[in-house]
Amino acid sequence: MEVLERPQIICHNEKALDYSIQDVKWIPCSAKFVSIGGKSNGAGIVEIYSLTSDNLEKVSEFAKRDHFKCCTFEASSLRNRHLATGDYSGRLQVWDLEDNIWPVYKTTQHKAIINAIDGVSGTNSGCGAPEIVTGSRDGSVMVWDVRQKDIPVAKFVPSIETAARDCWSVAFGNSYNNEERVVAAGYDNGDIKIYDLKTMKLRWSKCVKNGVVGLQFDRKNIPMNKLVATTLESKIYCYDVRTKHPKKGFACVTERAHKSTVWNIKHLPQNREIFMTTGGTGSLWLWKYVYPDRRVEKDADGLPYGVPGELSSLQNATLSEQPITGFDWCIDKIGLAVSSAFDQTLRVLIVTKLNLY
Amino acid sequence: MSVLDEIRGLSDYSDPRNVQPTESLISKYNIPIDHFEFAYVEKCHDGRELEKILQILKSGEEGYYPELAQATEDRLRIVKPKSRYLRKSTAVLQKNDLQREDFDEISKDMRNFVANAGKRDKELEGRKSKKPYCEVEVRQCEKKEITDVEKKKNNEKRIASTDYKSWDKYDPDTEVLKMDIEEEREIKAALEEKEKKEKESKEKYKPKKSVTFNKFATEAEAIFNSEREREKGNEFFKAGDFQEALHCYTTSIQSKPTINNLNNRAVTCLKLKKYEEALKDCNKVLTIDKENLKANIRKAEALQKLERFEEALKSIELAIQKDPNNTTAQDLADSIRKKCFREVKNTRMKIVEIE
The missing domain is CATH 1.25.40.10 (Tetratricopeptide repeat domain)
Known part of the structure; x- marks a missing residue:
């Protein structure tokens, strides 16, 4: 489909805050989002903002002992909408946003900062139990079920304690029925690993040259389709993880963009072929994955191997002068997004014409 | 992911003065000087070469030729429209950059969304459930932990370069044979898996009407x-x-x-x-x-x-x-x-x- 008019990125609202923002997430089924981070006095803070027709209003806030690093709603049901957070001291906590004196669930198993968090299966049934995965500087990746206290349901640790690499990113995927599920993890040395939670085995491992900052499957609740990883030094790797060949592995497309670290990768929830990457120079880049004519070919032995497609650039725009570290698409409204940058500013964005792709 | 890495990344890229060029781009890409002509550029069919010429012209190493750069860019747009050197970054649009009618449409759309979302949000808030309910059991793994087994294996196999005794025993032919066998085994396993998958996919599309749907409370x-x-x-x-x-x-x-x-x-x-x-x-x-x-x-x-x-x-x-x-x-x-x-x-x- 040839579309003449490209999507435009529009800044709908912005708000300067007085703390460093680490992550932003929309509250599902609402026009509200949370912003988390830490104040200069060391306290962690969670704020809830509500979108009015043309303004941004703070609804409530609460502060805790340590800086919050990352958060997700995706392991919680729509009726609860509990926020799972990871903080600088390695605590995982799950909050009821209206009753936030004590967390609903907490663990202190990680020894260092939790860099990344992801949730799965909170809202949809038939795709397994709701679980949270956390990746930490101590090198371990742990999977949690809020119904089980203190002990993770699965744990992936480095073989030698001293050689532990800082885990920078985690993502769930392949969760298309009650049994199957994988966790992908990206490390500071450029390792990307896919762990299978059903067989408890390392399913795939690959080293890209630079530290993996962002990692996401295009959709969590289907047989795994694509995995996108973003790294330091402006590289984007997009793997077709549908077909794995014993020698060739997964088909891969790479792109250079942003001229700096690519901090974030977020697929559009309404269309898995479109995703946004955010850069260290304050730029946003909108991509679309175009499949090749035939996704799978057969080699001389009759074994299938994947054929890489192409990444086409839909739009790129500069938003701020500082790295954009937080970005989240709104699941209830196509094209609506919120971002946070090192310049301590929240921005509500609208990307137009996405329904045409 | 620290600020330091970020700064390092910035200085490497955005400021060419920091990088001491050991050789100029023109000698690195090995492009003859007579290719830097309007006549050549306008007839060139090699997208890759045009990209290189454009890079050299934009770097300013050979001087300032805006018209030639423009001509190269125009030609590149015809020869290789998807080239990454044609990507232009724009500023994010602000509200007052928009046309009046576009702006009105967006605001109307947003008002609708906010009103709708607010209604559903209220409904959900009224029906909060205290207990996390799920029909699927908590994951029970026999093995709760896995470690990187692969790395260890590699370390064991490696023979130190000074370990001459071991190298005497080392027979490249058997090692190659071993590798071949390993490869064959992998291919066989992959074939088996493929067959299994095909079987599964056949079974998958058998109508299974027994799926029960939980009625949503809200x-x-x-x-x-x-x-x-x-x-x-x-x-x-x-x-x-x-x-x-x-x-x-x-x-x-x-x-x-x-x-x-x-x-x-x-x-x-x-x-x-x-x-x-x-x-x-x-x-x-x-x-x-x-x-x-x-x-x-x-x-x-x-x-x-x-x-x-x-x-x-x-x-x-x-x-x-x-x-x-x-x-x-x-x-x-x-x-x-x-x-x-x-x-x-x-x-x-x-x-x-x-x-």
């Missing part, structure tokens, strides 16, 4: 689920995976039937040649919205395939009434009319023969 949840499944179905549909798309649309309809998901299932059924089912879905849409354009067109298509031409003609005429300029509807109408006409003609012929 309207908001039903709408949310219905929308998510429809979007998932759209993706599968676009990727040409109609079987999966049908499954998603069905789940979506079970959560909450809407015009959109019924219409989408109808077109998926058409693709899968399930015309009766498609017809049913179209009729359901038409009971909600009598004049729905898509439903009428799809109904006509299904009826045509079922060889009920007169009914098909009726539906397609309704569609054309609604949107006279729709080319797909017109084309379909033409082909249906032809069929109708032929039937009429055939019957007439018979009558003539009898007389």
